[in-house]
Amino acid sequence: MTGTMTATLTAAIAAPEFIRQVAHSFGKACDSYLPAARLQQQVALDALTLLPADKQGHLLDLGCGPGWIHPRFAAYCNQFTAADLSAGMLAKAASQQLASHIATPLTTTYVQADARQLPLPAQSVDKLFSSLMLQWCPKPAAVFAEAERILAPGGRIVMTTLVDGTLAELKQAFASLDQQQHINHFLPAADVVAAAGSVSNIRWQFEQRCYPLFYTDVVSLARELKALGANQVAGRQSRGLTGKGYWQQLAAAYDLNRTTLGLPASYQVLIITGYKNAS
Numbered sequence: 001m002t003g004t005m006t007a008t009l010t011a012a013i014a015a016p017e018f019i020r021q022v023a024h025s026f027g028k029a030c031d032s033y034l035p036a037a038r039l040q041q042q043v044a045l046d047a048l049t050l051l052p053a054d055k056q057g058h059l060l061d062l063g064c065g066p067g068w069i070h071p072r073f074a075a076y077c078n079q080f081t082a083a084d085l086s087a088g089m090l091a092k093a094a095s096q097q098l099a100s101h102i103a104t105p106l107t108t109t110y111v112q113a114d115a116r117q118l119p120l121p122a123q124s125v126d127k128l129f130s131s132l133m134l135q136w137c138p139k140p141a142a143v144f145a146e147a148e149r150i151l152a153p154g155g156r157i158v159m160t161t162l163v164d165g166t167l168a169e170l171k172q173a174f175a176s177l178d179q180q181q182h183i184n185h186f187l188p189a190a191d192v193v194a195a196a197g198s199v200s201n202i203r204w205q206f207e208q209r210c211y212p213l214f215y216t217d218v219v220s221l222a223r224e225l226k227a228l229g230a231n232q233v234a235g236r237q238s239r240g241l242t243g244k245g246y247w248q249q250l251a252a253a254y255d256l257n258r259t260t261l262g263l264p265a266s267y268q269v270l271i272i273t274g275y276k277n278a279s
């Protein structure tokens with residue numbers, strides 16, 4: 001594949017503290033992410049089947065991470081933009097040298113940006129793909145509004161996000177030890193649906209699927225979350241996880257869920273598809 005690769009890294013992102021922490025965590029995880037990303041790969045590949053597969057138009061991957069899925073996008077567009085909050089993730093995605101893997105000419109651009117405020121012109125994107133980014137955005141309505149702005153009439157959206165019920169077993173184990181917030185708050189699916197509903201020009205469809213994963217022990221789960229960069233918790237008061245005794249108590253509480261497959265962790269994924277009205 002031949003093609004032009006341009007890298008546009010806009011460093012100045014006015015972000016509140018949590019957004020900065022999220023960017024920092026994912027940046028630190030850019031090398032460890034992929035081997036730990038079994039859920040992310042399953043979910044994104046399932047979501048990709050919902051995107052019209054023709055080599056037409058401008059595709060945006062919003063919250064692209066290290067871009068492991070990007071070679072597949074050659075079958076879905078003739079112009080491609082990858083956007084992420086984290087410069088580290090974006091650099092990882094850009095280092096794949098997409099242009100050398102794909103046969104059709106493909107214009108490729110990498111943009112460091114917050115999903116709420118994208119440096120893209122109105123109505124410039126035909127297909128918006130975004131997998132497992134939205135749960136990191138405190139105000140999903142702002143992301144949906146921005147999606148509507150950049151999407152061309154007749155454009156398509158395929159997004160996935162984690163919703164309430166995700167890591168319920170871990171949350172319950174923590175709750176048996178103390179009242180602190182140790183894992184991220186995932187919005188109820190109904191709140192995400194309502195946020196999408198605040199955008200009038202897009203026809204939405206929603207489907208919730210549970211992806212159960214299994215771990216040998218709670219430490220493996222915690223290590224995986226860290227390797228993914230998914231260990232930021234909005235509003236966490238203290239780390240509270242340092243003592244060996246604490247971990248032993250947590251492990252014992254979580255172990256009550258053990259099955260023959262190991263320790264289950266449920267991931268509740270909301271799959272969101274949208275079509276922007278043609279006029």
Ligand SMILES: C[S@@+](CC[C@H](N)C(=O)[O-])C[C@H]1O[C@@H](n2cnc3c(N)ncnc32)[C@H](O)[C@@H]1O
Nearest residue numbers: 026040063064065084085086114115131133136
């Ligand atoms: C769990 S990773 C998913 C990466 C990739 N989409 C995948 O499926 O493997 C979430 C990504 O979203 C990015 N992200 C989080 N909040 C964002 C925001 N407000 N704007 C843009 N990107 C964001 C993170 O930096 C991270 O790379």
